[in-house]
Amino acid sequence: MSTSDRGAPPARSPNPPRQSPPLLEIEELRVTFGRTAAVRGASFSLEKGETHCVVGESGCGKSVTALAVMGLLARGARREAARLEFAGQDLRALSERQLSALRGDRMAMIFQEPMTSLNPAYTVGSQMAEVFTRHRGGSRRAALDRAADLLARVGITAPGMRLGQFPHQLSGGLRQRVMIAMALMCDPELLIADEPTTALDVTVQAQILRLLAELQRDLGLGILLITHDLGIVARIADRVSVMYAGEVVESAPTAALFAAPSHPYTRGLLACVPVPGKVKREEALGSIPGMVPRIPPGFTGCAFRDRCDHAAPECAGAVPRQQAGAHEVLCRLPPGWAA
Amino acid sequence: MTPAIEVRGLCRSFRQRGGLLGQDRTVVAVDDVSFTLAGGGVLGVVGESGCGKSTLARIILGLLPPTAGEVLVEGRRLAAMDRRARARLIQPVFQDPFASLNPRRRIRDIVAMPLVAQGDIPARQVADRAAEMLARVGLSAEQAERYPAQLSGGQRQRVAIARALVLRPRIVICDEPTSALDVSVQAQILNLLAELRRELNLTYLFISHNLAVVEHVATEVAVMYLGRIVERATADALFRAPQHPYTKALLASVLTPEPGLGVPDVGLGETLPDPANIPPACRFHPRCPVAEPRCATTTPHAIMTAGGAAECLLLEGAGKP
């Protein structure tokens, strides 16, 4: 199995001897909203300095997973997990006060919708400075200097002027960059970024992804990045998890995933995107017929089976999670079927 | 042959209400743009956010008057045309189908609306043609009875496409038609648009942020920068051998799904342009990685390239003023 090209995360054997616990360890996470199962037994782990990307179609549970880790699920949501640990600390055992002390400080999140974490009533500067002084103390002046510095690093011109503006005075792209800068105020150890660059131009996107890579190298930042963009995944992830209908259907080191995508859903996703430089204009793109199903309570078997070309009667029963080294696939097909 | 779209010297500026200091600013969104697009072609329009793509689209659709210049669609001036005739000629498909579909109407009525608005099509024929178009874009008779909120994003975009095509227009202006969709749904919509173009011999103006998508659908590409088309070429030439430094940077920023290559620094610097304050001479010179001193003083003209034209002084050769 090939390993990542960018700095080696510790090798993953079933029971690795560890000096320090992973930065984030999620096992068998389940989140339900009434009769909707949004996340159904998802497991992820993230080491310090590592980038783990989560991909999958709309509604497959990516954002809910992120919110579950941050303890920010909507009222009425039910969260269960076999394990939910940040740097060895059980997140479920923390009080709301202890959690808020972590959030924005050691673990930060960039939300999919920027306005959910920007307060329309305060200027950009006061919100950014508040995050810093709340967790780290110090003067407001020093916090504002740091804010201006970070705004410049995410490519915002005249940062001093922007600090004095209100969120509604900024374009969508600027707001998204403010959010990113705000998440970085306290030099977090863990950054959960939910579609952080979707509203941005490719040129700005490249700049922000380079900034994240730099922080990772310099500070050992661990990043859980949610995205639709397989190009971003290929370029920055150490490891990729593909979600479908609330489950992780495939997870592998990035090079392995792109070299040998093994779940029919992953293969379908990859066939859908035109690859620059390799497009065949007269040919149709691959596509996955049908839609993500709604999962009723008590559902069993592979959730992809209605859309899968390889579905067989046994796909309605329990489907094995097959493992080859660090490459995991939730499918009945034998390893190497696609080769 | 008369081009499907001919645009001459198009300009559009906007007054924007003052920012912090309360002064009004004039934003030049489209600045002296000219091009022709032959019938049956697909012109992809790319460029950074705010460079004027949607403004150009709205002017061509007749939804926004230009400050200067003119647009001919199949040789005719839209402004002089009756609304119903215009609707039979050119139609839009926008990014957010939800915003443009009336939430209180059933899908079949939404798609029938353009036919009804023509005023002279018998009710029977309206219903038949709407049903036929809905089937053509892959929506069932049962889905036709629903309301927009009861459909997925991809299904709503199919409705928007059916509504745009039900009058059998010749030209469709697509402004980010798949940007809000999942990659799987995007592929379905792009395939559908390609099929319909072949079948109905349509001409598309196709705006997108996604260069890979444009490479897939377009026959020609226009690259906009701060209101101007700085390079225009056949899709083959543009993607194989971009000529303008901005086009090169844009293409180099595209992250192909190839693991291990990292994220390139394309040398555009960190300063984004301000459309209210367009740099003199070559408008790209403050960010251009290969700019020379003359780029800040001399305005480049369009120079013929292998597959089209580009506005860059370096293409005009060394030593010329």
Ligand SMILES: Nc1ncnc2c1ncn2[C@@H]1O[C@H](COP(=O)(O)OP(=O)(O)OP(=O)(O)O)[C@@H](O)[C@H]1O
């Ligand atoms: N507050 C809520 N109440 C009820 N259901 C919810 C709530 N939040 C999310 N869901 C449901 O949970 C499922 C997963 O949603 P989630 O937002 O995690 O999707 P996602 O993978 O982030 O999709 P996208 O790519 O569109 O952001 C969806 O079916 C969604 O409708």
Ligand SMILES: Nc1ncnc2c1ncn2[C@@H]1O[C@H](COP(=O)(O)OP(=O)(O)OP(=O)(O)O)[C@@H](O)[C@H]1O
């Ligand atoms: N109605 C308007 N009033 C004032 N300014 C406007 C108006 N419409 C557009 N502009 C300005 O004109 C410029 C071009 O906008 P336009 O929407 O055409 O860009 P775009 O290339 O479509 O961008 P995007 O990729 O973000 O959609 C921007 O600076 C925008 O702020």
Ligand code: SF4
């Ligand atoms: S004219 Fe000069 S500044 Fe403009 S793109 Fe060419 S080299 Fe760059």
Ligand SMILES: [Mg+2]
């Ligand atoms: Mg989400």
Ligand SMILES: [Mg+2]
């Ligand atoms: Mg636009």
